[in-house]
Amino acid sequence: MSSTTIRRRPTRSAPSMICAALLLGASVAAVWAGTTAVSGDTRIVDTAMAAAEAPWSGQATLIVAILTAVAGLLLIVIALTPGPYDAHVLQHGGTAQAAVRNKALETLLADTATSIDGVDAATATVTNRKADIRVATYVSERRDLRTTVTRTLQRRIDALELTHAPRASVSVRAHKD
């Protein structure tokens, strides 16, 4: 088994970096307030202490407390929600682990769709179970085109031999000039 996981769930880097940056900002403020107080200027510490002397039932205290609890709940949900995988595993005859990135599948499906007669532009979004393909066309008979594109793309997906092949879902819209 490779030490590299062939497909990954979101690493939650963005919320972690935001949290770390906020903690860093708070720590810099605390050190700055502490050092200015040690050097004789106690205005910042006095202001902070005056704010801390507000009653528990005060409006500002309650708002801060509720926002803190909501932020905590949000962080727990972000941390415990697994999130979708970033790739689809390819089953092939060999011994190697293999996977195709969701972004790569999107490129593949969009490229395949644009090669179909009548399709002027196509974009795709791939998740674990579904591949949404949006097609723009000048063709007036859009139902036939939708059937053709869906059949072609599903065949292309099936040919990849994925362990859990996503289902192709095509939407066709008239091209805007």
Place this chain on the structure above:
Amino acid sequence: MRHTPGRLNRVWLTIIGIILLVGGGLATSIGLGLLEGVAVGGLRAPASDQPVLVLTARTQLLPIALIGAGVVVGIFAVLWLLAQIPRKHGASTLKIEDPDSRGLTVLKPTLLEGAISDRVAELHDVTGARTVVRGSSRTPDITVRVTASAHADIPSVLADVEQRVTSDVRDALGQQPAALAIEVEIRTDPKKDTSVTFSADALSA
């Protein structure tokens, strides 16, 4: 290809989330008077009209405590930010002994990675490749990211890549890869506009 700290992030987000949720929840409960008269382990919840914090002695202790807490939290935050940089965790120098144990060949993994990438990139329908070698010369753990063209037959490309990497690693290190992972990227084919001109003679012929 590179390792990112997913588990570390989730653990610390959970810990900070629990601290904020419990703290905020307790403060809200006290403010709304829900914990009036409640005592746990000798600690009595403050009344809702009491101030949040009362410091009777304004000594030099508070600024020093602020500086201390700020430094500790700041170091933690910087380490957490640095951990976000994706790490390769590649192999150190590969050491290959000859069968008679009379000599030692030292190979930089980057050279092997470059060689494997170049060889894979030569394959049909492959437009590029990047490789990371982990483990040791006895148990090489190879990860290859292959960029294939959009019209490629992906299962066939996979079979070619696996066959080439396995045989090349065996030739280079004398060992089969202990693990081989292949990540597939797709690149859109460049569209080529071509035109054909027929002469009137050719059409009438």
